[in-house]
Amino acid sequence: MTPVVHVEDLRAVAGRKTLVDGVSFALSAGRVVALVGASGSGKTTTGLALLGEHAPGVAVTGTVAVTGRVAFVPQQPSAALNPVRRLRGVFREIAALHPGDPDELIATALRRARVPVELLRRYPHELSGGQQQRVVLAQALVGDPAVLVADEPTTGQDPITRAEVVDELASVVAQGVALVLLTHDLDVVRAIADEVVVLRGGRVVEAGATADVLDRPREAYTAALVAAQPRVAVPDERPPGVPRLETRAVTARHRAATVLRDVDVRVGAGECLAVVGRSGSGKTTLARCLAGLHAGFTGDVLLDGRPLPRSLRRRSRAELAAVQYVFQDARASFDPNRTVLDQVARTAVRLGGVADGRDAALAELAAVGLDEATATRRPAGLSGGELQRAALVRALLARPDVLVCDEITSGLDTLTQASLLDQLAALTCAVVLISHDLAVVARLADHVAVLHRGRVVEHGPARDVLDSPTHPVTTGLLGRSPRGHSMEGTEEKRT
Template identity: 55%
Template sequence: MNLVAEVRDLRVDIGGRAIVDGVSLAAHAGSVTAVIGPSGSGKTTTGLALLGEYPAGAVVDGEVHTPAGPVGYIPQHPASVLNPARRVGALLADIAARQGGDRLARRRRVEEALRLAQLPDPESVLRRFPHQLSGGQQQRVVLAQALLLGARVIVADEPTTGQDALTKRGVVAELAAVAAQGIAVILLSHDLDVVRELADEVVVMRAGRVVDRGPASSVLEGLEPGRLGTARTPRPRGPLRLETRNLTARHLATRGAPEVLSDIAVSVAAGECLALVGRSGSGKTTLGRCMAGLHRAYQGTVLLDGTPMPRSLRSRRRAELAAVQYVFQDAKAAFDEHRPVLDQVARTAVRLCGAAPEEARRTALSTLGEFGLDESLAARRPGELSGGELQRAALARALLARPQVLICDEITSGLDTATRTTILDALARLRERVDLSLVFITHDLAAAAALADQIAVLDSGRIVEAGPASELIETPQHPLTKELLSAPLTALPGGPPGC
């Protein structure tokens, strides 16, 4: 096969610590190479090396060759590479213009890229700003950018993060189609379903080193992907902690914007977990943001303990800010890159709970420790932590506000099985210990089954089914719920490249 990119004996040191140590990797035209391993194993650092990008202050040794030309990159946190001040249509038009042609030809290339990226309702998406898109929609816009660039190598860093099973199937199909066009794909992923479906070769990393490599069939043998477990046993509902009534929302700054949520009524009781599930773009994140005061363009009411909450975060009192905390899907964007993580986590207790700085620091260290982050990790800046480590730090920071309600937006997306289990177990313990209420926004029905008491399924901004988690998972009624529960990747026609 034609070699289009190669990494040889790569070593990347930060502060005397090797985050990548002696890694070699080859990308061949039309082939998919998957790099797997736990959070912090060095996957993203290795992938970014193909673009010539390294963490600040890194000392680099080894060789990187990309003789075939430009390398496209689909990051785990897509908002980080989308200009927030420009509409999606303008962003894509700029890239299409580099390829030449008249306006009509450029428009057709953009439309084709959006179609191949499996982005529904592209006309609506082109009019929006990046912050008006769900995480899954942002991911597919970035995929469209990479396709428009004409790269011969695409590094896809957790490209199915935050996506439901149906949308994930579409992204897998597109990456397979990309490889079929002779483009090399480097897939960085924790999702063994996706890896099993797509990869020709698998490279396994741990603690910055390659510990196994070979054909996907042999390396993945015995590694089983996560499956849907048994739903929690229902328990009596306590008093309602957070609820919405007749909530209808639109996006700001979009002329003639359609409703993204319509007449939503959901509730979560004290000590209960409500899971919001549905396809990417169904309105899950917008609903969570309305609850948290992060999206004020809505009619209807959000109530905390029966009292209406101000729509805007800026209008909420300190006690109200502390009571409802939001953990973002893009943990990296939620941290100041110039300050140590520990300082930022501790600051929450000082600002919202009036804690003394030393007391806040002790509490921060204890909470971070519950999520597997010791003091040496916490003392680093955000850029020195992996995505999974930052996600755990973001969760700890929110908990230092001593919230009554914690809204978690796809916080288990893109995490390896061990890290995902650590987070879910910690949340389950917190619910029992401090009577914490959770709103759990997820495409991961296995996680919803493990954690949720109630589930609400959204589609096109409406609740199409809701009820106790055990009933909804065992006897779903709505066609979408049934489809989400029975959407294996193996249903894709044609199989992975090379079959």
């Protein structure tokens, strides 16, 4: 078949740094190629080249030939949706850019992405994460593109929603669209990709049919990526310690909607509590309540038995340092106009009591593989994985009693994720881990709380919850078929 995408000897250089070096591949209509590799391997730079784009200051050479229109599905769908506009108006503006009847273009795109038309009445915040991802896919399909570039389309999605997104992408491919998939999720690659291109340091180290590359890798680097993929393994049980942080009857609201209902959880020093659940279940709202970022709740958050002020603004400097938050979207948590080193060092001085914040920051950043040349760049000059490691260092330099981690392993390649999990496992502070990935939970958690529609529906030692789940949401997250239960209606809207 004639390729609709032909990339030959693609090179991208930023100053003295080579981002992509001699990448070549071809893709036919109705086929899927997955670009995989560690953070900073060149996946996103290659994907942008297919769109005719590149980051500021990057010089791109080589051949990139695409037959037909290219559409893009971003990693963070919420960042691509206008928070103050209903979806219908945005769809009509997109349709106006393409020839044809706008209503027909929108209806066709919604049907292909399996988006109910009634969602067009909503604002983005009224959608679950899975619904947002499908809406962004539908927007990309307006105008019938020949090629779709999807950048980590399953990042941050629970296993149930991830399977739905994969199914929707497969349906689009079956309609003749060529898909270039940029991802770290090797399970998704196995499920949908025809071919795999493995990148390291901007170079292709291995390429071929998916089964050949992932099941019989020729290169040690590919084998390491596969081996580092976490799997659910039931952890050993540890006796609970004295609570360091706990909630009592926390009930939280977003405007008129109640999103948490009477939540009681606790975690001791040196322990890890994992809070899991589907998109829209209330996980992030609970995390924000703990950190003082969401003051609209009743009940109590206690640190060592003493209630913490609900609002971040009312917490003392010691209380701010005691509970630190690491965000899922690390890039959004950094000031784009200041260097990463300056921002990490500032936390060391203001909250960690360190006299020389720069030296302390450089030492800790080097320990996670970020040298001075990398740290002195602005956030735009770092990959997502590099920024996530910097965000973790920034929080730990405050010397917290409690570290709240909100989906911080989503979007990371398997090698970077494994390194980050090793670092989290070695911490002596209490850790509250917000996650949809039960393989990560099994690696770290002592206790697990499962949220569904704002309520704790299952709570106990990680061994009990993961080995003998009792609620259909938990079994669904584990990828098992619930016995005697229906999963219908577990997809929440985000409120």
